Amino acid sequence: xxxxxxxxxxxxxxxxxxxxxxxxxxxxxxxxxxxxxxxxxxxxxxxxxxxxxxxxxxxxxxxxxxxxxxxxxxxxxxxxxxxxxxxxxxxxxxxxxxxxxxxxxxxxxxxxxxxxxxxxxxxxxxxxxxxxxxxxxxxxxxxxxxxxxxxxxxxxxxxxxxxxxxxxxxxxxxxxxxxxxxxxxxxxxxxxxxxxxxxxxxxxxxxxxxxxxxxxxxxxxxxxxxxxxxxxxxxxxxxxxxxxxxxxxxxxxxxxxxxxxxxxxxxxxxxxxxxxxxxxxxxxxxxxxxxxxxxxxxxxxxxxxxxxxxxxxxxxxxxxxxxxxxxxxxxxxxxxxxxxxxxxxxxxxxxxxxxxxxxxxxxxxxxxxxxxxxxxxxxxxx
Numbered sequence: 001x002x003x004x005x006x007x008x009x010x011x012x013x014x015x016x017x018x019x020x021x022x023x024x025x026x027x028x029x030x031x032x033x034x035x036x037x038x039x040x041x042x043x044x045x046x047x048x049x050x051x052x053x054x055x056x057x058x059x060x061x062x063x064x065x066x067x068x069x070x071x072x073x074x075x076x077x078x079x080x081x082x083x084x085x086x087x088x089x090x091x092x093x094x095x096x097x098x099x100x101x102x103x104x105x106x107x108x109x110x111x112x113x114x115x116x117x118x119x120x121x122x123x124x125x126x127x128x129x130x131x132x133x134x135x136x137x138x139x140x141x142x143x144x145x146x147x148x149x150x151x152x153x154x155x156x157x158x159x160x161x162x163x164x165x166x167x168x169x170x171x172x173x174x175x176x177x178x179x180x181x182x183x184x185x186x187x188x189x190x191x192x193x194x195x196x197x198x199x200x201x202x203x204x205x206x207x208x209x210x211x212x213x214x215x216x217x218x219x220x221x222x223x224x225x226x227x228x229x230x231x232x233x234x235x236x237x238x239x240x241x242x243x244x245x246x247x248x249x250x251x252x253x254x255x256x257x258x259x260x261x262x263x264x265x266x267x268x269x270x271x272x273x274x275x276x277x278x279x280x281x282x283x284x285x286x287x288x289x290x291x292x293x294x295x296x297x298x299x300x301x302x303x304x305x306x307x308x309x310x311x312x313x314x315x316x317x318x319x320x321x322x323x324x325x326x327x328x329x330x331x332x333x334x335x336x337x338x339x340x341x342x343x344x345x346x347x348x349x350x351x352x353x354x355x356x357x358x359x360x361x362x363x364x365x366x367x368x369x370x371x372x373x374x375x376x377x378x379x380x381x382x
Contacts, residue, residue: 049081052282055290057272058090058099058109061168061192065212065309066090066110066270069138072306077293085290092167093210094118100275101131107287112141112210113269113319114242118171133276133325135291139312140267142213142246143172145231146199146221146256147206154180154233160205161185163195172210172268179238193217199228206231210268212309214252223255230256230263241320243268269317274325288327295331 057073060066070087077085088106090096096109097119116132119125145154157177162184164173170188177184187195187204196217198204209215221228230253235245246267250257257263277284301310316332318324324332 045081053082054084054086055107055286056086056088056105058096058106059087060090060092060110063217068307076297076300083293094167094171108272108274110270111273113271114175115171116321117175131276133274134319134322135272135274135325135328136315137269137271137317137319139212139270139309141210141270143233143266144209144218145206146228147231148227149229151206151231157184157206158182163187163198163204163207165192165195168192169209173208219253221255232263233265269319271319291328292331
């Protein structure tokens with residue numbers, strides 16, 4: 001017998017027996033460590049209070065202006081459990097209107113004011129204005145038409161294939177071309193960046209969108225050979241009730257506008273819209289609470305580091321074709337000296353008439369439409 005192997009085996013068995021007989025001592029839990037910035041303990045908020053104080057706002061696709069504006073709203077207005085602004089990335093004005101009408105969790109949304117006419121025509125929604133309200137006009141969107149230089153003005157689009165993405169271009173493009181009696185073919189089922197690429201690649205004739213300046217997608221187009229440009233849209237009488245005159249400069253888009261030149265275009269208002277909630281409802285009270293905070297702090301949005309586009313905001317500006325949310329109108333009535341629109345001088349109005357209206361025989365209704373355009377024209381030049 002190999003006694004050495006026997007002794008080794010016996011030793012192992014004895015060691016295991018002793019180990020199993022030794023009581024196991026639990027490692028004490030590490031005490032909570034101080035984070036070093038507050039002496040008191042935080043508490044979870046009250047769920048009902050959080051939901052009551054939160055409002056949701058549909059913005060637009062990433063890469064555009066409205067997600068930035070939505071973030072600014074949250075930064076300026078969030079106030080603990082009393083008010084929280086929750087921006088939600090949307091697809092654009094058409095889908096935002098549908099979401100405001102049908103999604104249970106959406107309170108407001110960024111929409112372009114001319115979209116109402118699109119719904120009346122395309123969806124046969126003749127009474128849609130009764131279901132919606134606007135809180136404030138925020139800023140202007142410009143109408144972009146990017147096409148080869150052979151297309152010199154909007155009238156050259158007749159018979160062409162136009163890329164007009166559903167939620168950021170189709171509604172405006174269809175209204176403008178219809179009112180100017182221009183017949184063209186629309187592709188609206190392609191997203192905005194892919195739609196533009198088709199124009200760049202020569203697979204389509206023009207790209208139309210309605211977005212705010214400066215639009216990064218347009219600014220970043222590589223156009224070294226100068227084949228593409230921004231197409232001019234004249235301020236025709238048929239457009240006066242929905243649009244205002246605007247322009248693009250070579251400083252804004254050096255890749256699409258020749259140095260030192262400007263291109264005339266149209267602008268339409270971007271507004272913050274809501275469902276027409278009954279006054280005695282919880283949803284009405286939530287939007288009213290937001291409105292009071294928004295209007296009370298509206299001057300904060302024009303200060304750095306907020307987006308410079310906020311400087312275009314005029315909370316008292318009226319939007320043709322829309323009815324103001326009652327709580328918003330009540331606030332304005334109680335603060336009549338706040339947010340008054342800046343009007344131009346008599347000489348400026350004469351200049352505007354010469355540029356846009358000339359000496360045409362105008363009805364009182366035409367003059368009202370033209371004056372509406374003039375106030376925006378004068379304000380954006382200050």
